[in-house]
Amino acid sequence: MRDIKGVTPKLETRALDLFYGHFHALKQVSVSIRPRAITAIIGPSGCGKSTLLRVFNRMNDTIPGVRLSGEVLLDGQSIYSRNTDIQRLRKKVGMVFQRPNPFPLSVFENVAYGPKIHRLANSGDLHEQVEASLKQTGLWDDLKGRLNASALSLSPEQQQRLCISRLLAVEPEVLLMDEPCSALDPIATAQIEELLMQLKTQYTIAIVTHNMQQAARISDETAYMLLGELVEVGQTNAVFTRPRDPRTEQYISGRFG
Amino acid sequence: MRSGRLLSPEKTIEGKLLQKFRGSERLTDRLAAVLIKGCAFVAIVALVLIFVFIGKEALPIFTSPEVRTEADLGKLLLPQPERGFVWQPVSERPAYSILPLLAGTLKATIIAVVFAVPLAVAAALFTSEFATPWAREVIKPAIEILAGIPSVVVGFFCLMVLAGWLQSAFGWTYRLNATTAGIGLSLAVIPIVYTVSEDAFSSVPQRFRDGSVAMGASRWQTAWRVVLPGASPGVLAACVLGFGRAIGETMIVLMASGNAAVLSWSASDSIRTFSATIAAELGEVVMGSPHYHVLFFIGAFLFVLTFFINLTGQWWVGRLQKKLRGGS
Numbered sequence A: 001m002r003d004i005k006g007v008t009p010k011l012e013t014r015a016l017d018l019f020y021g022h023f024h025a026l027k028q029v030s031v032s033i034r035p036r037a038i039t040a041i042i043g044p045s046g047c048g049k050s051t052l053l054r055v056f057n058r059m060n061d062t063i064p065g066v067r068l069s070g071e072v073l074l075d076g077q078s079i080y081s082r083n084t085d086i087q088r089l090r091k092k093v094g095m096v097f098q099r100p101n102p103f104p105l106s107v108f109e110n111v112a113y114g115p116k117i118h119r120l121a122n123s124g125d126l127h128e129q130v131e132a133s134l135k136q137t138g139l140w141d142d143l144k145g146r147l148n149a150s151a152l153s154l155s156p157e158q159q160q161r162l163c164i165s166r167l168l169a170v171e172p173e174v175l176l177m178d179e180p181c182s183a184l185d186p187i188a189t190a191q192i193e194e195l196l197m198q199l200k201t202q203y204t205i206a207i208v209t210h211n212m213q214q215a216a217r218i219s220d221e222t223a224y225m226l227l228g229e230l231v232e233v234g235q236t237n238a239v240f241t242r243p244r245d246p247r248t249e250q251y252i253s254g255r256f257g
Numbered sequence B: 001m002r003s004g005r006l007l008s009p010e011k012t013i014e015g016k017l018l019q020k021f022r023g024s025e026r027l028t029d030r031l032a033a034v035l036i037k038g039c040a041f042v043a044i045v046a047l048v049l050i051f052v053f054i055g056k057e058a059l060p061i062f063t064s065p066e067v068r069t070e071a072d073l074g075k076l077l078l079p080q081p082e083r084g085f086v087w088q089p090v091s092e093r094p095a096y097s098i099l100p101l102l103a104g105t106l107k108a109t110i111i112a113v114v115f116a117v118p119l120a121v122a123a124a125l126f127t128s129e130f131a132t133p134w135a136r137e138v139i140k141p142a143i144e145i146l147a148g149i150p151s152v153v154v155g156f157f158c159l160m161v162l163a164g165w166l167q168s169a170f171g172w173t174y175r176l177n178a179t180t181a182g183i184g185l186s187l188a189v190i191p192i193v194y195t196v197s198e199d200a201f202s203s204v205p206q207r208f209r210d211g212s213v214a215m216g217a218s219r220w221q222t223a224w225r226v227v228l229p230g231a232s233p234g235v236l237a238a239c240v241l242g243f244g245r246a247i248g249e250t251m252i253v254l255m256a257s258g259n260a261a262v263l264s265w266s267a268s269d270s271i272r273t274f275s276a277t278i279a280a281e282l283g284e285v286v287m288g289s290p291h292y293h294v295l296f297f298i299g300a301f302l303f304v305l306t307f308f309i310n311l312t313g314q315w316w317v318g319r320l321q322k323k324l325r326g327g328s
């Protein structure tokens, strides 16, 4: 494990084990996520990347038969303690899914959803908040005339941006992204990547990606996982150019071809 | 991956068999398509023939001078001197105002729908979003069995049991009235609305729920603010079907409504509905009499009414769906 000198990690797991029934999906994972930076989680399909991501906002709780041991800390506080308010946790630690999933509501209602359920704004401020969130993702100019259109009528890229706007509207601290570009074409992917680079100045971002180039392009730190184990984590540059573990090297050289 | 040694599929024995099999599969496919089209065609023809038959018997209201002296459209719809709106087809001076029947039908139907829809939709939302698998296995079949109870049994229950309970609860003068009939009808409407809306809720993709829960919404907020709007076209379709069932249902109202053709706004007056009138009177009416043709006119009216309700319902469902999916 690499020391993060002088910086307290935003998120941290210590000796985390997770089971789906009898299946051991995460094995003794200890990882730190640096604040206001992008951490990429890479590894072959089925190695537990999504599972690890879901640990951070307790989305695994919705899956029956999941057991977990070890520690998971947000700002040094356990998020699996008895008195954790899960809804408040998820407001702080938001998630963007692989397949864009805007609600079957209007554009406006999608972005207003979070502020409404968390009672963050009265109706006067709501409009401003929606506008601000849409501006943050660069959607405002395109959609300001279509706020009442169904979110499902947008292009996939706009839908994914909308999902990010909808998260930003609840003023989260961490953005978890599970292959957010895998449903998008290269141009849309580049645009989302640019957006993430801007967002990292304010938010802590953990992104799962299949795309090695993407990890190399946008992330500050990279974690490599294999069969439920965390093999290596460190500065992206270092992981890609001087991997310490032969398994990492093999994966990276294989993927870059 | 390529392999040069692979034979082209048509050349192997398996390939030939497969082709033959596919050929016969295509034949059965085509046969099935023809069969289905045939059935659909027969159904439509039957529908048209039924309407033509009913319409033909209703037509004398507009064309036959003898029938029109007793019962033309004005006498059916407008207030008559001294008597106003009265349905007394079998008397010295027959009166054929259908307005009391229309009022009775609407009262019973509206009470049934107002009572059944919230109950059925709430039960469906509960089973799809909150119930444990075990509870779902109990609730779903239980409500669906309700749909299989013959309406004469439901009517009997309303007549003998429900009417007494309601009367002592509300202190009504008449035991059998619009509300009793409406609540009885709702027993027939609930299973339909429940089943169709439960399907609608269950087919809302899981990823919408995940998105909502991942934002810190409770399950209740998710059900109310995401699943319900997402399923709105299906829920509306359920309501339209329920409405159609309520307006056409006969046996329950025949037994539980009191069958008095009273024109009033009161929900505790006895009523007589279109469907019950036809069922009670068509058996004994003199063929070819004005009364006979009026009953057919009522039948045609009911037919057209349900047809248009379904049509508007479908149009509305389509519009909602389009709004939801968005654009073009």
Ligand SMILES: Nc1ncnc2c1ncn2[C@@H]1O[C@H](COP(=O)(O)OP(=O)(O)O)[C@@H](O)[C@H]1O
Binding pocket: A020, A023, A025, A043, A044, A045, A046, A047, A048, A049, A050, A051, A052, A063
């Ligand atoms: N709900 C579940 N129930 C049982 N096993 C699961 C479940 N979700 C994931 N798994 C298993 O856990 C492992 C890790 O899955 P996942 O985290 O989705 O991998 P990745 O995102 O790296 O492709 C896989 O082997 C997968 O089959």
Ligand SMILES: [Mg+2]
Binding pocket: A049, A050, A051, A178
């Ligand atoms: Mg995954």
